[in-house]
Amino acid sequence: MSPDLFFQYLFAGITYGSIYAIVAIGFNIIYNATGIINFAQGEFVMLGGMISISLLPHLPLPLAIAGAVAATMVIGALIEMVFIRWLESPSVLRMIIITIGISILLRESALHVWGESIRSLPYFFGNEITVLNLGSVHLSPQVLVVIAACAVMVAGLNVFFKGTPIGREMRACAANRTAALLCGISARNMVTLSFMLSAGIGALAGCVMSPITYTQYDSGTSLAIKGFTVAILGGLGNSMAAVSAGILLGVIEAFSVSVLPLAFQDAISITILLIILFVRPHGLFGSSEAARLKDF
Amino acid sequence: MRTRNTLALGGLCLLVACIHLLTALTGSQYYLTQLTMSAYYGLVIIGLGTLMGYAGQISIGHAGFFAIGGYLAAALTTRNLEPFLTSPPVRWLEALGMLRAGQDLYGARLITVEPWAACCLAVAAAALIALVIGIPVLKLKGHYLAMATLGFGTIIYRVLLASPYFGEADGISEVPGFPLLPAMGSLGPVVVSGDPGHRVMNYYLACGLLIVGAGLLLNLIESRVGRALRALHSSEEAAEASGVDTARFKLKVFILSAVYAALAGVLLTHFNGGIGPSEASVMKSVRYVALVAVGGMTNLWGTLLMGVGLTFLSLRGVFGTYDDAVFGMILIGVMLFAPGGILSLRHLLRGLLAGARS
Numbered sequence: 070m071s072p073d074l075f076f077q078y079l080f081a082g083i084t085y086g087s088i089y090a091i092v093a094i095g096f097n098i099i100y101n102a103t104g105i106i107n108f109a110q111g112e113f114v115m116l117g118g119m120i121s122i123s124l125l126p127h128l129p130l131p132l133a134i135a136g137a138v139a140a141t142m143v144i145g146a147l148i149e150m151v152f153i154r155w156l157e158s159p160s161v162l163r164m165i166i167i168t169i170g171i172s173i174l175l176r177e178s179a180l181h182v183w184g185e186s187i188r189s190l191p192y193f194f195g196n197e198i199t200v201l202n203l204g205s206v207h208l209s210p211q212v213l214v215v216i217a218a219c220a221v222m223v224a225g226l227n228v229f230f231k232g233t234p235i236g237r238e239m240r241a242c243a244a245n246r247t248a249a250l251l252c253g254i255s256a257r258n259m260v261t262l263s264f265m266l267s268a269g270i271g272a273l274a275g276c277v278m279s280p281i282t283y284t285q286y287d288s289g290t291s292l293a294i295k296g297f298t299v300a301i302l303g304g305l306g307n308s309m310a311a312v313s314a315g316i317l318l319g320v321i322e323a324f325s326v327s328v329l330p331l332a333f334q335d336a337i338s339i340t341i342l343l344i345i346l347f348v349r350p351h352g353l354f355g356s357s358e359a360a361r362l363k364d365f
Numbered sequence: 366m367r368t369r370n371t372l373a374l375g376g377l378c379l380l381v382a383c384i385h386l387l388t389a390l391t392g393s394q395y396y397l398t399q400l401t402m403s404a405y406y407g408l409v410i411i412g413l414g415t416l417m418g419y420a421g422q423i424s425i426g427h428a429g430f431f432a433i434g435g436y437l438a439a440a441l442t443t444r445n446l447e448p449f450l451t452s453p454p455v456r457w458l459e460a461l462g463m464l465r466a467g468q469d470l471y472g473a474r475l476i477t478v479e480p481w482a483a484c485c486l487a488v489a490a491a492a493l494i495a496l497v498i499g500i501p502v503l504k505l506k507g508h509y510l511a512m513a514t515l516g517f518g519t520i521i522y523r524v525l526l527a528s529p530y531f532g533e534a535d536g537i538s539e540v541p542g543f544p545l546l547p548a549m550g551s552l553g554p555v556v557v558s559g560d561p562g563h564r565v566m567n568y569y570l571a572c573g574l575l576i577v578g579a580g581l582l583l584n585l586i587e588s589r590v591g592r593a594l595r596a597l598h599s600s601e602e603a604a605e606a607s608g609v610d611t612a613r614f615k616l617k618v619f620i621l622s623a624v625y626a627a628l629a630g631v632l633l634t635h636f637n638g639g640i641g642p643s644e645a646s647v648m649k650s651v652r653y654v655a656l657v658a659v660g661g662m663t664n665l666w667g668t669l670l671m672g673v674g675l676t677f678l679s680l681r682g683v684f685g686t687y688d689d690a691v692f693g694m695i696l697i698g699v700m701l702f703a704p705g706g707i708l709s710l711r712h713l714l715r716g717l718l719a720g721a722r723s
Contacts, residue, residue, distance in 0.1 A: 106508040106511075106512070152697065152701065156701070160704075161506075161507040161508065162417075162421075162423055162507070163700050163704055165423065165507070165508060165511045166423075166654065166655075166658055166696055166700045167696070167697055167700045167701065169425075169651055169654075169696065170655075170693045170694070170696035170697035170700065171693075171697065172693075173648075173651065173689055173690065173692065173693030173696070174690060174693045174694065174697065176689075177687070177689050177690035177693060178690070181686070181690075290647065294512075294515065294516065294519060297512055301509075301512075330527060332523065332526060332527030333523065333524075333527055335519065335523050336519075336520045336523040336524060336527075339516040339519050339520050339523075340520065342512070342513070342516050343501075343502075343513055343516055343517070346501075346502075346505060346509055346512070346513050347501040347502075347504075350505065350509060
């Protein structure tokens with residue numbers, strides 16, 4: 070493989086990897102707050118893309134994206150309030166089935182609203198054929214937008230969780246719900262907030278990736294599986310490890326295309342998921358001692 | 366088996382016959398085709414119900430096992446083996462009398478596997494895959510188990526979509542009928558096929574198989590194994606402490622449910638005369654889970670009736686373009702308001718009635 074091709078694959082891998090990382094962080098935020106894996110996470114990404122595309126004829130691009138993120142956050146909050154808030158300590162099996170049901174409903178509603186057609190936002194800078202030349206590597210500026218947006222989101226979340234009072238309260242709830250309740254933190258509101266937050270970042274990722282990957286009513290499902298793979302790779306609940314795990318998976322996938330047919334690309338990431346689940350269910354970066362105390 | 370179950374199974378046989386008479390009297394025998402298909406899907410659902418309800422293990426990959434059965438049976442009975450006649454595996458099949466010669470559309474020689482042999486091979490393959498996958502997967506719990514089985518189902522789907530041998534996006538068509546018994550005296554041959562002349566016979570075949578399958582599962586649930594499974598469901602640690610080999614029991618039920626799914630896949634493929642990749646899709650697996658949930662996980666009768674009934678309505682196209690949405694809604698509704706299944710609502714109703722009376 071020539072060095073040019075190598076870097077080309079590498080950048081493609083990093084682009085997809087950073088999107089997977091954002092989806093994985095979305096999983097982690099809700100998992101930390103509630104112990105639930107939200108199987109509808111991929112649908113938030115799809116909704117972000119779809120809503121911004123629908124808003125675009127009426128609003129300038131930045132406002133359309135902001136509108137889409139806000140709308141998806143409202144949808145995320147509504148989902149939590151209607152389906153999850155009032156359940157008293159539901160079993161894991163019940164929660165899995167409910168969130169799968171929610172993902173079907175979101176997908177089917179999207180199908181009825183937007184139809185089966187494949188849509189996309191326009192490129193943020195230039196168009197499909199604008200190319201930045203970094204040495205001998207040719208990149209679309211949108212690739213840099215995606216990577217930058219993901220980096221900003223990760224940094225922003227870090228500041229939010231460590232620096233702001235609300236972020237600290239959310240972490241407190243994740244660490245020990247009862248103790249947080251005793252300190253006067255409303256755990257229920259924190260759960261709603263976690264759904265809003267993870268819907269918001271999912272939607273933003275959906276907007277920035279839409280020009281490259283396109284958006285369709287069912288594009289959420291495979292993203293959710295990839296995102297979950299990444300969340301597991303990094304260790305469930307560990308958002309920062311998810312970033313490195315995401316980029317790792319993205320790069321592996323990008324290079325796999327040079328060896329195997331494209332049709333098997335999804336199968337590869339799932340095989341990685343299965344292997345990780347069997348061998349290191351606590352993730353590549355998790356500690357196996359802490360994992361012994363958890364239930365897999 | 367307890368008399369109550371025997372009576373219920375007898376009642377089911379009666380119901381099957383009554384439905385046939387009803388359709389015969391009203392001249393609506395075309396309903397029997399979809400009922401036959403629903404009965405085969407019902408077989409998948411009661412198998413999965415035993416795994417989810419009694420062993421407490423979720424599987425969002427059972428469409429994968431259904432597809433393994435269906436696709437292998439379809440491929441083995443339609444793909445020409447003539448160019449491979451000299452290779453050892455094909456020669457073994459020939460030595461065992463598992464091959465049959467025919468002619469294709471253009472009169473060329475067509476060597477395929479006998480349907481009964483293809484059926485045995487397909488079900489055995491599904492059982493073997495369930496064994497290999499089940500050993501590591503069943504060590505996982507909760508979300509991890511759900512995602513791992515979902516991943517398994519997706520891999521099967523992707524592989525089917527990407528393999529020319531399995532027809533890629535087109536699937537496999539022109540699958541021949543499955544002769545179970547040759548013609549005897551005045552009785553015609555017993556064949557699993559979608560031929561309209563065989564409709565009534567196939568209806569009874571599918572329902573008979575479903576009843577036998579349900580009977581076997583009921584027997585299993587009432588037996589020592591069933592008690593062990595229920596102990597396992599309520600607390601795995603306690604079951605293990607009482608000397609139940611939990612891993613082994615979980616694996617056995619997993620394989621059993623995979624065999625039910627694969628058998629249903631084989632027979633439905635012969636009945637429909639083909640199979641497509643949508644049978645392996647995640648949505649199908651989710652639908653099976655939804656039907657088990659609606660019926661009530663620990664209620665085999667509920668699962669059986671709801672499974673066959675709702676599948677029949679769906680196949681009749683009652684839900685139109687909202688088909689998948691309806692199943693999503695059912696899934697959420699049941700899990701939110703009646704986690705014990707729809708039939709558990711009658712206890713609630715009875716309680717309300719009793720309250721109103723007093």
